[in-house]
Amino acid sequence: MLDQPRAHTTVLTLLARLQNRGVIRRDGDGRAHRYRAAGAEQQLAVMALQRVLDSLDDPHAAVVAFVDRLPARLRAGLRRRQHQPPRDS
Structure with a gap:
């Protein structure tokens, strides 16, 4: 195109x-x-993901399905981050 x-x-x-x-x-x-x-690559990726999630009827199910497909190393990192206080954006 x-x-x-x-x-x-x-x-x-x-x-x-x-x-x-x-x-x-x-x-x-x-x-x-x-x-x-308008931002760093990570910021733009977050913006794009947020737009997709906002357009879904069940964004929670989409996030769970996405996480289930991640490699074990990334899933373990997410579990560790869950137990940390949120970072300011």
């Missing part, structure tokens, strides 16, 4: 949507802008 040329208005529309979702930030004035990621 991205191998084909896109109209510049299409690209601007996509960038505006990503900016509205908080995924990217726009820097610059006037007609010239630079776009960059």
Whole structure:
């Protein structure tokens, strides 16, 4: 899909949507802008996962199914983290 040329208005529309979702930030004035990621990779992954969970009828079941499919090492790490106080975001 991205191998084909896109109209510049299409690209601007996509960038505006990503900016509205908080995924990217726009820097610059006037007609010239630079776009960059709105956060670190981990933060963006959390945002994406949260959007998916918010769209589900039963997000708890999805999380449980996801955790059940994780490698044992990651599941053990999650169990250890459950017993720690939550970190401030």
